[in-house]
Amino acid sequence: MYKNFLRYIISALFLLGLSVQANADFKVGFVYVGPTGDHGWTYQHDEGRKAVEAAGIKTTYVESVPEGADAERVIRQLAQSGHDLIFTTSFGYMDPTNKVAKDFPNVKFEHATGYKREHSNVSTYSARFYEGRTLLGHMAGKMTKTNVIGYIASFPIPEVIRGINAMTLAAQKVNPDIKTKIVWVFTWYDPGKESEAAQALIDQGADIIMQHTDSTAPVQVAEKAGVWSFGQASDMQRFAPKSILTSIIDDWAPYYVERSIAARDGTWKQQDTWHGLKEGMVAMAPYNSAMGSDLVKEVEQLQKDLASGKTHSFTGPIYDQKGNILVAEGSVADDGMLAGMNVYVKGVEGDIPQ
Amino acid sequence: MSFDLNFIGILIGAIMASSVPLILAASGELITERSGVLNLGVEGMMIIGAISGFALMVVTDNLFLAVIGSMISGLIISIIFGLLTQSLLTNHVATGLALTIFGIGMSAMIGKNFVGIPGKEFPLLFVNLKENIPFLGPILFGHSIILYFAFLLPFLTNYFLRKTKIGLIIRAVGDSPTSASNQGINVTLVRYSCILYGGAMCGLAGAYLSLIYTPQWIENMTGGRGWIALALVVFATWSPIKVLIGALIFGGITILQLHMQAVGLRIPVQLLSALPYIMTIIVLVVISRDSRKIKLNTPTSLGQIFYKEK
Numbered sequence: 001m002y003k004n005f006l007r008y009i010i011s012a013l014f015l016l017g018l019s020v021q022a023n024a025d026f027k028v029g030f031v032y033v034g035p036t037g038d039h040g041w042t043y044q045h046d047e048g049r050k051a052v053e054a055a056g057i058k059t060t061y062v063e064s065v066p067e068g069a070d071a072e073r074v075i076r077q078l079a080q081s082g083h084d085l086i087f088t089t090s091f092g093y094m095d096p097t098n099k100v101a102k103d104f105p106n107v108k109f110e111h112a113t114g115y116k117r118e119h120s121n122v123s124t125y126s127a128r129f130y131e132g133r134t135l136l137g138h139m140a141g142k143m144t145k146t147n148v149i150g151y152i153a154s155f156p157i158p159e160v161i162r163g164i165n166a167m168t169l170a171a172q173k174v175n176p177d178i179k180t181k182i183v184w185v186f187t188w189y190d191p192g193k194e195s196e197a198a199q200a201l202i203d204q205g206a207d208i209i210m211q212h213t214d215s216t217a218p219v220q221v222a223e224k225a226g227v228w229s230f231g232q233a234s235d236m237q238r239f240a241p242k243s244i245l246t247s248i249i250d251d252w253a254p255y256y257v258e259r260s261i262a263a264r265d266g267t268w269k270q271q272d273t274w275h276g277l278k279e280g281m282v283a284m285a286p287y288n289s290a291m292g293s294d295l296v297k298e299v300e301q302l303q304k305d306l307a308s309g310k311t312h313s314f315t316g317p318i319y320d321q322k323g324n325i326l327v328a329e330g331s332v333a334d335d336g337m338l339a340g341m342n343v344y345v346k347g348v349e350g351d352i353p354q
Numbered sequence: 355m356s357f358d359l360n361f362i363g364i365l366i367g368a369i370m371a372s373s374v375p376l377i378l379a380a381s382g383e384l385i386t387e388r389s390g391v392l393n394l395g396v397e398g399m400m401i402i403g404a405i406s407g408f409a410l411m412v413v414t415d416n417l418f419l420a421v422i423g424s425m426i427s428g429l430i431i432s433i434i435f436g437l438l439t440q441s442l443l444t445n446h447v448a449t450g451l452a453l454t455i456f457g458i459g460m461s462a463m464i465g466k467n468f469v470g471i472p473g474k475e476f477p478l479l480f481v482n483l484k485e486n487i488p489f490l491g492p493i494l495f496g497h498s499i500i501l502y503f504a505f506l507l508p509f510l511t512n513y514f515l516r517k518t519k520i521g522l523i524i525r526a527v528g529d530s531p532t533s534a535s536n537q538g539i540n541v542t543l544v545r546y547s548c549i550l551y552g553g554a555m556c557g558l559a560g561a562y563l564s565l566i567y568t569p570q571w572i573e574n575m576t577g578g579r580g581w582i583a584l585a586l587v588v589f590a591t592w593s594p595i596k597v598l599i600g601a602l603i604f605g606g607i608t609i610l611q612l613h614m615q616a617v618g619l620r621i622p623v624q625l626l627s628a629l630p631y632i633m634t635i636i637v638l639v640v641i642s643r644d645s646r647k648i649k650l651n652t653p654t655s656l657g658q659i660f661y662k663e664k
Contacts, residue, residue, distance in 0.1 A: 035469055035572075035573050036469075037466075037469025037470040038469070038470070038572075039470045043470070064573060150616070181616045181617075181618070182615070182616075183612050183615045183616050184615060184623045186623070186624075186627060189572075190577060191568040191570065191572050191575060192563065192567065192568050192575065192577055193577070195567070195568050196368075196372060196608065196609060196612055197612050199368055200368075200609065200612035200613045200615075200616050201612075201616050203361065203364055203365065203368065203613070204613060204616040204617065206616075215572065216470075216472075216570065217568050217570070220472070220568075220569070220570075238472065239472050349618040350615070350618035350620075351620060353622065353623040353624065354622070
């Protein structure tokens with residue numbers, strides 16, 4: 001009842017806004033899965049939004065929108081209230097975004113990390129985070145003493161599995177003895193659960209903690225336990241100054257500004273964007289000097305090679321857990337294979353939850 | 355999984371730490387319910403305690419003040435519940451639910467400015483002993499003072515309810531407010547006090563989360579623990595010691611399922627995630643089968659509105 005009541009009030013407010021602001025300026029809306037202060041995933045998207053705002057375009061955002069029925073309602077409301085371009089910034093918004101896009105052919109939609117573009121007004125974009133994971137794997141393989149890498153995973157979707165595989169392949173290359181232990185927490189953002197998972201992995205002998213979740217809790221646990229960790233999505237260094245070796249930073253700002261201006265000027269076209277280190281959508285935070293200057297140099301070189309295309313994160317031969325060949329020697333995985341990746345590579349322990 | 359003794363000790367220590375908020379909140383709610391008041395606002399009072407504790411820690415830089423402040427704010431928000439249910443005689447269930455919704459919204463609003471600030475390190479006791487004694491060290495030492503308090507609390511509560519005069523009065527009020535009132539007991543006053551006590555304990559449980567367990571403020575960070583505490587009280591048939599057992603089982607299986615995953619056991623992860631809930635209910639139902647004892651412990655007037663004719 002309470003929810004319905006709230007719904008009426010919100011819709012009433014939106015209608016009010018609509019009537020006052022009919023034919024108003026060009027507006028861009030953002031839908032976030034977490035709070036803007038998560039200092040991870042959503043925080044970086046909001047930095048991108050601020051850049052759009054700085055470019056002189058009006059923006060609004062709705063934060064902490066659960067992936068599910070609520071998402072469609074929020075996206076629909078943004079579309080109804082006169083937004084011309086809407087960024088939906090989480091994988092779980094994929095179906096709701098396409099559903100709403102069908103009903104609002106004049107509104108442009110941009111969905112992050114998804115693959116469905118069912119209507120001509122839906123674009124998708126993502127970053128090649130796996131390139132960052134390759135760098136992390138290299139550092140992890142060199143830095144681990146116990147040869148156990150702990151990995152906190154969110155949901156079994158290709159993006160997460162790709163990250164696990166890229167990291168494991170890179171770590172194996174420098175240290176064939178490493179093992180990747182994975183704990184699935186089935187959430188993007190639950191600090192309590194994330195820190196319990198980090199602690200469990202540390203107790204199981206992991207001396208490197210990696211996360212594909214959005215809160216700073218795991219790096220804080222790692223700092224306390226005196227093991228190495230990596231920040232996720234934004235530079236989390238100040239939450240664990242000793243423990244963090246680097247962070248993978250998502251830099252959405254240039255893309256958001258470019259697409260917003262294109263939509264405003266009428267040059268927006270449907271596309272699928274997948275940018276990485278080369279374009280700067282994936283960036284690395286300063287490397288922790290505690291890993292020694294030699295390793296820092298090595299990693300910096302690898303970063304350059306990944307950016308220039310000289311090295312690829314998924315270079316064959318790559319085998320799956322059962323030993324079947326996935327990528328033949330001398331070739332690299334194509335984008336189609338990467339986008340739909342749903343098997344672990346050799347060396348990862350356990351099964352992917354179905 | 356390495357099965358050396360010290361590892362098991364570390365595991366038990368982690369389980370104890372994760373069950374603390376449940377023990378605190380459930381012990382507080384138990385006293386409230388024993389006086390005949392059903393307060394479903396546990397989650398709301400916990401989250402208010404969590405944000406107040408964290409905000410005070412940031413503003414005053416004093417952990418002691420933060421802990422006390424979280425208890426006071428839990429207490430203050432429970433006054434609202436007391437006023438409505440005891441003085442204005444509203445329905446307990448509806449008022450409690452409203453309190454939870456209010457608490458979650460209110461905490462998110464206060465918390466806006468405290469998101470993303472790193473917490474302060476909470477002092478842990480006997481850290482030396484923890485590291486130097488195998489097995490028992492990580493179980494008994496290296497915890498925060500609140501953990502020790504939480505583990506004493508069920509026993510104190512048990513003693514208090516069974517052996518003290520005030521405990522007897524609370525039980526009398528919960529079983530038959532009319533008879534108690536005829537004996538000259540101020541039922542409303544007793545129930546108010548129990549509600550306030552419950553509020554303070556829930557506040558403390560929240561502060562444990564935001565100051566010690568995951569030292570930071572996150573919207574909705576109690577994550578349903580208040581509801582679990584409520585369920586624990588019922589499934590433990592209002593016995594403080596069984597609340598402790600239930601909380602440990604819940605915490606235990608939560609932690610163990612993560613370890614089972616890390617080891618790579620081939621059990622569906624979804625089943626593992628559901629295990630804590632299933633096991634806790636099964637175990638508590640099994641150990642609480644004696645129907646005579648249930649009757650003895652159940653506050654007969656639970657959730658009923660008491661109206662004294664003048």
